[in-house]
Amino acid sequence: MKKLVLIDGNSIAYRAFFALPLLNNDKGVYTNAVYGFTTMLLKIIEEEKPTHMLVAFDAGKTTFRHKTFDEYKGGRQKTPPELSEQFPLVREMLDAFNISRFEVENYEADDIIGTLAKDASEKEYEVKVYSGDKDLLQLVSDKVTVILTKKGITNVEAYDEALISEKYGITPKQIIDMKGLMGDSSDNIPGVPGVGEKTALKLLKEFGSVEHVLDSIDQVSGKKMKEKLEQNREQAIMSKELATIYLEVPFETELDDLSFGDYDKQKVVAIMKELEFTSLVTKFDTEGAKAQELDEITYEVLETIEKRHLSDEAALIVEVLSENYHQANIEGFAIVNEKGRFFIQTDHALNSKDFVDWLKDESTKIAVFDAKRAVVALGWKGILLNGVTFDLQMASYLLDPSLSSHEISDVAKRKDKGQVQEDEVIYGKGAKQKVPEQEKVAEHLVRKADALYQLKPVLEKELKDNSQEELFRELEMPLSIILGRMETTGVKVDKEQLENMGTDLEGRLRDLEQKIHELAGGTFNINSPKQLGEVLFEKLELPPIKKTKTGYSTSADVLEKLAKDHEIVEYILHYRQLGKLNSTYIEGLLKVTKEETNKIHTRYNQALTQTGRLSSTDPNLQNIPIRLEEGRKIRKAFIPSEPGWKMVAADYSQIELRVLAHISGDEKLIEAFQTDMDIHTKTAMDVFHVNKEEVTSNMRRSAKAVNFGIVYGISDFGLSQSLGITRKEAAQFIERYLASYPKVKEYMDNIIEDAREKGYVSTLLQRRRYLPDLTSRNFNKRSFAERTAMNTPIQGTAADIIKKAMVEMSSKLEEENLKSRMLLQVHDELIFEVPVEEMETMMKLVPEVMEQAVKLDVPLKADVSFGETWYDAK
DNA sequence: AATGGCACGC
């Protein structure tokens, strides 16, 4: 069946404008109304799947209604200029979607919609009308549904005859009579004074229409009402006339002209990108992006790969599709070099001695995308890849870590080199991901290799211009290989230990659950914040301290405040704590432990964080509990993979604050570290102006929180939260801190100024972070950017340092022929497994290498310890 | 499949 969707353009744009905050893109163009409008369009297209579509706009200022009543729509607020300027963008978007739009002189959007709705229903179309204006309800029939915006923009309500009758007790046609009686202040339709919705509906239920009410005034109850109706006869008739949608608007357009479906997705995406609707682009791209038109590319599919196809310099694609590349399939290879463009099937490639030898050759210069992925995936198959000198992902990340994607396709577009489709277009995503026929894969891989080949010199030049060559070549590239080796080595877990802990936890969780249900007087899901909120704040009537956007907050800090009010709370907190341990750590870790070896192989993401830190996934081994003893026991399950070996852990002591002392040059801080003082006590002494003996545990706690704030760039609000004090007090704390360390204050001020001028901040080893928001007019954005400017050089330099230590540590292990293995990195900590005979060496070597990784004006300090398990290495 | 709330580490 044919389906026509009619959209009241002005009404939806208005709704979107007022429902959304005033967004703008980086060119300062306001975009909230276009954004809302587009969201609505996408939703309509997806849900309604219309065969025909039209957006109607109001034309000009005067319409035929002004002849009837020249004050029609009088007193209306002028359209805000921030909205008016968005209408051309809305039209542009509609054109990209190939959606018909028009306006007709002298008529309103309503009339166009009414006329078409009538025409279409006569031709047996299903008609859906989208608007925010209740007037349109008069169009509802068995063929026509009117969908009104309720709240926001995508929250809507569909009105059919039944719903109108249920809500108002009248027919759609009587909506006009209702308006005639009650008027409409937004359109300046007068109606009958003193008659509102209630009275109008009552009258209509009794008399049926405006005319019948007026004919039967003597039967209307109430003297006052009779008088009013009598006095406003003409006004009521006129109001009804004004509210009536005109169904005979003259225009040429035929329904067939409104067909919808065929449009240029690239064009839509282009506009979305221009307006910075990134979330919509991703959504839209994956939903329906058709293969874009690309220029042809020539390549050979090689069955046997020989020396004549290979050369010292090449771009290589090792296509590993699964997100987790450990023991993963390789879908194929592509090579682009001066000899041509080649695709090779995986089995052909790995069976070719020439090819495998070429991969192993250390003297080649191979460019890849995501070196670690390629090396690790090949490594699991027993193939060495040794000649990688360029990783496009890494280069793009170092040049600008804030970019949301460093994918070849995106870098290619950004730099306008090569034509590459996004992987998602070729393979799909989620459950629908699949590998298409070989021809498609071959072309895609070749295009990627080709782009890589072209992009390498471009990004190399940029790295050089940024003085980031060394960071790239000497630090991150070697580190990626080292991390790959750590991941492949994996860390052994004592499964039985985990399982036993799990059994214990499950028992205790059951007991706690029972106790909680008892105290609550009924069963509910404690894991559901919604249900928990109802129990605590409604059933038990505890004071709701904080709200979230969906209901009551039940977070730990709220519960802690409630603990004194009801016994149940401490049980819930305990339940949460144990539940977390069981689901995330016990079950989570068991799930990812490799059966045959009892090893866990995490993956580090080296091209993600804005500061230069690593992150770890699948599982995340950088957030294994330590703070509470209960959780810390999880670490007992991490053990050496060889009998008799031990775990060795070394962590930097206060590395960030030492970095701060170095870059600020603050004498007091430097001295504190040179004499290896307890830095939090020292801070307390300086901030509270007391001597060492007078520092109370509370003073030290506050000082520690301030130091924490410095390291992580938190706001006065953040500090107030962690100390449980007011924002003002927190701000004073920070002020006093800065007054105590004037050089730190100077550094903070200077770095912001410097970053504003240059547009970015850098770390010791030239890592960069751009901060465009430093000049934002938005106070929040600007403050955030300022804190980032102060914090990133500190945290980023600390990241540089430990990375450098890792590279050096790796060389040392190799040079000295040590069997010890580096296993994990947790931001300021390195974990090794070490054979007994190397214990002495390693206990000395590891902290030495870490402490000497860079030379600062303060000493670096690394504490090292060992044990049978990670837990014992403390 | 996406979003929100919560909690873990640094």
Added chain:
DNA sequence: GACGTACGTGCCATTA
């Protein structure tokens, strides 16, 4: 005067 306030990962519940 309000905004919404280190980052990153992963679990569970809820909703679409």
